[in-house]
Amino acid sequence: MTETQKCGLVAVVGAPNAGKSTLVNGLVGQKVAIVSPKAQTTRVRLMGVALEGDTQILLVDTPGIFEPKRRLDRAMVAAAWSGAEGADLIAMVVDAKGGLGPKVLPIAEGLAGRREKKFLILNKVDLADKARLLVHAETLNAKVPFAETFFVSATTGDGLPELKAALAAEMPVGPWHFPADQVSDASERSLAAEVTREQLYLQLHAELPYDSAVETEQYKEREDGSVEIHQQILVARTTQRAIVLGKGGARIKEIGARARAELSMLMERKVHLYLHVKVKENWDEDRGVYRDMGLDWVE
Numbered sequence: 694m695t696e697t698q699k700c701g702l703v704a705v706v707g708a709p710n711a712g713k714s715t716l717v718n719g720l721v722g723q724k725v726a727i728v729s730p731k732a733q734t735t736r737v738r739l740m741g742v743a744l745e746g747d748t749q750i751l752l753v754d755t756p757g758i759f760e761p762k763r764r765l766d767r768a769m770v771a772a773a774w775s776g777a778e779g780a781d782l783i784a785m786v787v788d789a790k791g792g793l794g795p796k797v798l799p800i801a802e803g804l805a806g807r808r809e810k811k812f813l814i815l816n817k818v819d820l821a822d823k824a825r826l827l828v829h830a831e832t833l834n835a836k837v838p839f840a841e842t843f844f845v846s847a848t849t850g851d852g853l854p855e856l857k858a859a860l861a862a863e864m865p866v867g868p869w870h871f872p873a874d875q876v877s878d879a880s881e882r883s884l885a886a887e888v889t890r891e892q893l894y895l896q897l898h899a900e901l902p903y904d905s906a907v908e909t910e911q912y913k914e915r916e917d918g919s920v921e922i923h924q925q926i927l928v929a930r931t932t933q934r935a936i937v938l939g940k941g942g943a944r945i946k947e948i949g950a951r952a953r954a955e956l957s958m959l960m961e962r963k964v965h966l967y968l969h970v971k972v973k974e975n976w977d978e979d980r981g982v983y984r985d986m987g988l989d990w991v992e
Contacts, residue, residue, distance in 0.1 A: 699748040701781035701864030706804070708796035711786040712816040716847040717741040717754040720857050742871050745861035749869040753780070782863050784812045785837070789821035789844070793829055801836045810863060813839040814856065819846040882912045884959065885922050889952040889968065893926065896948055897936060919963035922956075926970045934970045945970065 705713045721741040743750040785804060787797055804811055813833055815826055830842050841859060845852030886907040893907070911923035926945075928934050938945050945968055953966040 697747045699864040704780035707786035711788045748861035789815040813842040892948045921965045
């Protein structure tokens with residue numbers, strides 16, 4: 694460790710679809726979190742590692758905080774709030790275009806009494822009405838003592854350099870937790886499941902509800918340096934299995950091909966990916982599935 698090295702934890706919280714994962718990816722400089730147009734895509738706390746000079750910023754991309762209706766929802770919300778525990782700073786991300794609805798204000802109220810330093814990040818400013826932006830900022834700052842407010846677009850990159858520099862300035866002096874070339878704490882095994890799940894959402898977001906999960910059953914290194922991955926896609930009903938497979942198996946082939954290509958790029962080696970679909974009613978009541986996803990079982 695050098696005398697100037699700094700390292701700290703930033704919890705990124707917000708409502709579903711605020712753009713948290715896109716923001717984390719933008720600050721890290723490459724993809725570490727899955728992104729889809731479907732809300733509530735992030736299910737577990739995922740850490741991205743961003744570097745700014747001598748500072749390592751550990752970004753915890755939490756699931757979106759929303760009103761939970763079932764056990765999986767409760768587990769995701771619990772993971773989001775526990776992701777903020779012990780953080781050096783909490784960054785609340787708000788969809789500036791979507792405005793301050795019933796999903797946003799309760800989160801602000803939940804943050805109001807917390808002692809951690811807090812930043813407000815109004816995201817998607819490239820799509821938002823400029824006059825409303827200032828109203829949103831004033832409303833939220835009246836509810837929560839935010840140290841700073843930032844106007845950014847995680848998609849275009851506008852405002853990210855300034856935000857990253859400000860986050861780095863708040864991090865405490867201390868040794869780095871990860872090597873300089875590591876961008877995430879996610880294992881390749883869990884990354885593989887997330888990438889496949891992202892393709893499910895991107896290709897079937899209108900047809901497939903949240904009743905799906907991806908389990909990595911086998912992950913083994915081959916002698917030639919490539920990796921072999923066997924995954925099981927869990928769905929709740931037979932009709933959903935037919936949707937994932939597609940006519941003549943065309944859809945699952947496309948999901949596999951795109952996931953394989955992305956994993957090969959991220960892992961920088963050849964990937965052999967084998968997918969199959971299993972109907973498992975009430976999979977979201979199986980403790981083992983929660984364990985595999987990295988979520989705590991919540992009664």
